[in-house]
Amino acid sequence: MRIFTTLMGSACLLTSALAGPMVHHIEYVTPRAGQRGTTVEVTIEGAFIKEARELLFYRPGIRCIELKSLPSLPQPRSTIHGGFIEDSVLAKIQIDADCPLGLHPFKLRTATELTTLSTFAVTRFPIVKEAQEDQPVPMNSAVLGRMDTKQVGDVDAYLVTGRKGEHLSVEVDSVWLTEKFYAGSEFDLTTRILDASGKELVRNDDSAIHLQDPVLSTILPADGEYRVEVKQRIYTSGGNGYYLAHIGSNHRPLAIYPAGGMKGEKLAATLLGDPAGDDAIQITLPAQPGDFAFNDTMPSPLMMRVSEFPNVLEAKEADETTVSSLPAALNGRIEAANDADSFRVKAKAGDRWRVRVFARSFGTPLDPRLTIRKADAETDEVTADDSTLPDRDLWAMSRQIQRKELMDPAVIWEPKSDGDYLINITDMRGLGDPTSVYRIEVEPVRDEINTFIQARVIDMVECPRLTSIAVPQGGRWTVNVNLVDAPGSRYKGELDLVVHGLPQGVRMIAPRLLAGQRQVPVQFIADAGTRPQTALISITCKATDGTPLLSRSQQSFPFLGHSGGHAWHSFVVNDYAFAVTEPTPYQIDVEQPSIPLSQNGELTLPVKITRKPGFDEAIEHQFDWVPSGVEGEPTLTIAAGKNEGTLRLSASQSATPGTYPLAMTASTTGGSYYLGAGRIRASSAFIDITIAQPYIALKSNPAAVRRGEKAQVVWDVEHKKPFEGEATATLLGLPKGVTVINTPKLKSGDKHLTFEISASPESLLGQYKELSCEITVTERNQQIRQRTGKAILRVDPALQQAALK
Known part of the structure; x- marks a missing residue:
């Protein structure tokens, strides 16, 4: 699995909420880093995490060996955009001696949820905590510091002793380290190295290799004590800015040439940009093509490529x-x-x-x-x-x-x-x-179609209610999977989705994707006996006609952004976090319709909640995915103590006829309605919705009526498919003062539909172009509503009024 990190400043169906509180499960991880080969106690703070069960890391070499929930705060502590901290968890994290360096993304499984993503950093140096001004630190240390942004001109200084001719290299991770979803320049730091007399030897603000985070290195001119200063680049009172400053005697090349080679080969390369000069080395490249991180004694690697x-x-x-x-x-x-x-x-x-x-x-x-x-x-x-x-x-x-x-x-x-x-x-x-x-x-160029899970919400913030996969024991979870064609890929046929890495007792139901379809609801079902657990899974595409096809998975997580702006830092992972959680206290079912949904029509679906003893909360329900041209009602609520509800679907004329699988999503009403933290979610089984042509199409010539008189609006009827019995018709779009006198019925085979209308003396004069009809057909004891036709009605003055004019 590859993981990409960066710095720098497909859509899922949204519910009715355009924006809401940005309540994240995990807000702070303290300490932010640990050394290879050690075990570290880490406090995770956030909301709705008090029932913590398991920590899932995406990368190897690091694991949680003990997890304990701590007492909740008596009063929540606010963060930003409606977020807050109330709960905390103590995790004992074991880091292998050969654990990959850098950031390790993780999620926490609670009793009923899989949390938002956070990160923990692994360094090769021992950790030292910032404790005082002009703090002495050993050479080859990683200092966990904090920039007090409420103190103008806050400068953290560290004193280190070195020998003439050796390196003094400093890398400060700040933007790179942050787990904040919203922040500003409090994470934009600058660093310099001074000798004992106060002479500046070298400084760095931004670096090509780490962008906003400084990287600098020098050869010490004499034995003695040196001062490493870290300060904020631009003053802001936005809050605390945490950083990890690696201070070491390691070399710090800035590039490697050539920056890659053939898989498995022994590559002759040169390290460039170190203050001691260039250095020729030999590197044995891995057997798998793709990105490769070269590192020897440095805190962070040089990126390379391995090719075929x-x-x-x-x-x-x-x-x-x-x-x-x-x-x-x-x-x-x-x-x-x-x-x-x-x-x-x-x-x-x-x-x-x-x-x-x-x-x-x-x-x-x-x-x-x-x-x-x-x-x-x-x-x-x-x-x-x-x-x-x-x-x-x-x-x-x-x-x-x-x-x-x-x-x-x-x-x-x-x-x-x-x-x-x-x-x-x-x-x-x-x-x-x-x-x-x-x-x-x-x-x-090769044919390649890849999958990703992403929800379009404000600022692309992670939205667990739309992007997480947390399947309750004996229950279901449905998530929208998006597809994207790699540049130059020409395969346009039908596709099947294939899942890799699912735990035993869990299965995936994925509808076949039609040619050109690039989003589909995918459902996971966990048997009642499946134990709660976490896993990393991937979902790939397979061409149904046997065409060779490359396919991978990907999911992105932004950090350090602003409302309406761009995230400076993001994580991209090539696996999806997956969890089996404890059972939900309710089950949702939606009745399989026995009739189709007509173009320009509506369909009402009965919903049923089965509650476990003692559970009496309100339940929200909605469709998170519908076919193109179909709309679902906004989120509706089944009140506490009630067990039944309905939800309507409507189809436009552009809806493509066919049969589509749909699943309803339900959740409790506590916690965060926008991102979904703190809610217990479940999914119904798939039902099949068939979109069909309408029963009839109506056309009408322009009609007119005078004030105080009667007239007719006559529609020509085109029958597109037969129906039994009589359909009722309602005339829509009439102006104020004009009413329908009769209630016409329509039978299969009728060629005309006539409405008798009457205009009052006070009816509004003018031309009205939006007349249409709603046709209601009863089939298999279900009502099907269809809107059709477009007519013009002119309301004229009464004859006496017209004569006076």
Whole structure:
């Protein structure tokens, strides 16, 4: 499983609430970090977590070995946007000696929920807590500090003793470390190193490798004590800004060249950007292609790529580098201002290549511009500055989440003719730097359709009621799964979804996706005897006609954003968190309709609640997914003590005929109505809804009536399918003062439908263009309502009034 992190400032059906309190299960994790090979006691604070049962980590090497709920606060402590802290949990976390460094996302399973996501950091250095001004700390320490944003000019200083000629390297994780959903520049820090006399040796505010978080390193000029200062870059009183400052004697290269190679090979590479100079190394690459994090003694890694095709290195002294064949990975550096590199490749018309640049995604300062042109042409066939593709392998990302990977161009290249082509790369600002490393992967386009789970709510904040998977014992959970086609993918046929990693006793029901359909409700069912537990699962696509298809899962979680703004930091994971929870105290069932839902019609569905003894709360219910062209009623409530209700569906003329599976979602009414924290949720079984053509279609010529007189509105009837008995008709859209005298009936085969109308002396004059009819057909003891027709009615003055005029 790959996990991507970043810094920087498909839709699911919404309920009637446009916005609401941002109540997250987890608000604070203290301490925020622990050292490899240790066991750490961590306090998790938030809301609705007092019945904590289990901690689920997404990455290996870390686990919770003990979990204990602490007493709730006597009064909730407010956070932001309606959030609050009331409960806390003490977790004992065991970290393996070889646990991957960096952030480890996790969720908490409670008795009835799977919480919002938070993170815990793992470092190679021992943890030291900030305790005083000018605090002495050992070399190779990770200091957990806090920037007091209510104190103007707060500066945290740490004193460390070093020897002449050794490194002093500092990495401050702040934006990178935060688990806040809303915050500001209190996390934007700057750092500098000073000698004993107060002379500044080096400083850093923003870094290419970590963006807003500072990274700096120097070679100490003498034995002695040195001062490391951490302070806020821009003053804000927004709250406490926590950070983790790694202070060590490790080297700190800023890039590696080449930044990747073939899977399984021993790669000769050079570390770049360290104050001691470049360093040649050998790296054995993993056997699996994809992203690779290289690390030796550093607090954070250098990102690389592993491919299934060979490297081509730029020929430094030549104007062009010849590439013998494609696919290939093209590697080089833009080392000086206005530097430009070209690679000559052979291509044929009809070839389809995916060309991706990796530069900013590696944390290098290069802002790449990619062009491709025929070698003997004067104009480019392809020009790209930023990513023009919808995924960059990040298809679950919202436009409200910014990532440095999206600054690297990626294109689908289809050569227009046979011949030699030049793939060119420059810095779009005309800049250059010895650490401006790039890698261009050119590989054939393959059919690929991926799944993601994401809900469109305000600021893309995680919404457990729409994106979580927490199946109650003996119950059901339904979630909307979205699909996205990878750039260049041409498969347009039907798809089946396949689940991987489900615990024993749980099964998934996923309807087949029709050609072009890109969202579907997926239901999970847990047997009554399935034990409560957590797991990581994935859902992939399979072509029903056997076409080879690549497919992966993904889910994104934004942090550190503003209302209406962009998140600075986000997590993207390639597995879905899954839980079996304890049984719900109720069950919801919706009756399978025996009649279809007509286009331009309505259908009423009876709902039943079965309560366990002692449970008497109100229950909300709604459809979280309906087919295109169909609308469900907003959330309705079955009152406390009641067991029955109804919910209506309506279909527009654009609804596509066919049969669709629908499931109703229910929840208790406590907790957060918007994000869903604190509610007990369950799902009904799937029912089949058939959308059909309407029974009739009506047309009418314009009609007129005078004040004080009677007239007729006559509709021509087109029968589209037969019905039994008589249908009733209601004329809609009449102006004030005009009423219907008769109540006409309609039988199958009738060619006309006539309404007798009467206009009072005070009826409103004018032309009214929105007359229509509601037809009610009774079939199998259920009423089907259909709206049809569009007519014009003119209300004229009475004859006497007209004569006076």
